[in-house]
Amino acid sequence: MPARVLFFGATADITGHREIEISVSDDLTAEAALKEIVRNLPGLGSHKLLISINQQYAAQDEIIRDGDELAIFTAVSGG
Amino acid sequence: MDFFELTTEPLDITSVARRVVPPECGATVTLDGYARRFTKDRETGEVRETLHLVYEAYEPMAIKEMEKLVKAAHEQFEITNVGIVHRLGKLEIGETSIVISVAAPHRKDAFAACEWLIRELKRTVPIWKKEVYADGEQWVEGELVTQMS
Numbered sequence: 001m002p003a004r005v006l007f008f009g010a011t012a013d014i015t016g017h018r019e020i021e022i023s024v025s026d027d028l029t030a031e032a033a034l035k036e037i038v039r040n041l042p043g044l045g046s047h048k049l050l051i052s053i054n055q056q057y058a059a060q061d062e063i064i065r066d067g068d069e070l071a072i073f074t075a076v077s078g079g
Numbered sequence: 080m081d082f083f084e085l086t087t088e089p090l091d092i093t094s095v096a097r098r099v100v101p102p103e104c105g106a107t108v109t110l111d112g113y114a115r116r117f118t119k120d121r122e123t124g125e126v127r128e129t130l131h132l133v134y135e136a137y138e139p140m141a142i143k144e145m146e147k148l149v150k151a152a153h154e155q156f157e158i159t160n161v162g163i164v165h166r167l168g169k170l171e172i173g174e175t176s177i178v179i180s181v182a183a184p185h186r187k188d189a190f191a192a193c194e195w196l197i198r199e200l201k202r203t204v205p206i207w208k209k210e211v212y213a214d215g216e217q218w219v220e221g222e223l224v225t226q227m228s
Contacts, residue, residue: 009135009207010218048223052205055140057224071137071205077219078134078141078165078206079112079177079197 003064005037006071014043024066030058037072047074081161083145085136087168095178099160106186108193112177114170118210129210132170137205141165144204148196156192158183163196165206176208 002021012018022033030051038044051058052071064070082098096109114132119125149161160182170176179196183189201221208219 006137008137008205009209010220013218048220050224052137052140055137055143057203071140073137073205074207074218075221075223076201076203076205077208077221078136078204079201079208 001066003033003066003068003070005033006069008071008073010047010074011044011049011072014047015041017041022070024064024068028064029060030062030064030070031060033064033070034072044072049074050076081149083142083149083161083163085138085141085165085167087166090164090166090175090178092175092178095162095164096180099162099180099182101159101182103184104159104182105184106189107180107182108186108189109178109180110193110197111175112179112197113175114172116172127210127212129172129212131172131211132176133209133211134165134167134170134176135207135209136165136167140205145200148199148203151199152181152192152196155195156181156183157185157188158192161192161196163200165200165204167206 003024005020005022007015007017034051049072054069092111096107100107117126145163158181162180165177179193181189181193203224209216
């Protein structure tokens with residue numbers, strides 16, 4: 001089962017996607033997944049990005065598993 | 080009782096504030112954050128006029144992050160109840176985007192906790208603000224929690 005990747009705000013506008021799917025290889029880290037996604041959606045490259053896994057901020061070396069819900073977004077600006 | 084909510088409806092500040100008042104408290108501090116018309120660009124210093132704002136959230140994660148903040152606030156400050164309600168969608172200038180109410184036995188803790196909560200919320204809760212101008216629009220990018228790329 002692939003992992004879902006959600007985009008919000010700026011990242012949704014830049015990519016033209018609200019959600020994509022990525023295939024999950026063995027030992028895929030959050031950092032590696034982010035790099036791969038930026039490679040495929042180059043508009044993201046000029047922004048500083050955060051990644052979450054299953055609705056928690058992810059550490060760079062956190063491993064992504066099948067069926068996980070990722071999100072990629074710019075620094076938050078609520079309030 | 081604590082609460083943390085997202086809504087697309089206009090916010091009523093007083094009704095949020097009154098929901099956090101227990102009998103052992105002597106003070107509630109309430110932040111009324113609202114949409115500002117004039118914003119100074121942090122890099123160029125240029126002042127731009129905003130016509131309206133649009134807020135978007137990663138809703139389930141935003142609720143979880145708000146819950147974490149409220150828990151951490153209870154650990155740091157002597158407070159009794161916290162209520163946070165953030166508005167989403169399109170906001171006209173002057174409309175309230177966020178209400179944070181903190182009830183405490185004494186006002187000092189309520190002020191300190193309210194300030195801490197808004198500062199942390201702006202850093203960690205996945206909500207984004209788009210400023211719409213006469214000649215364009217942009218998603219505001221805040222301070223990074225941790226930088227990954």
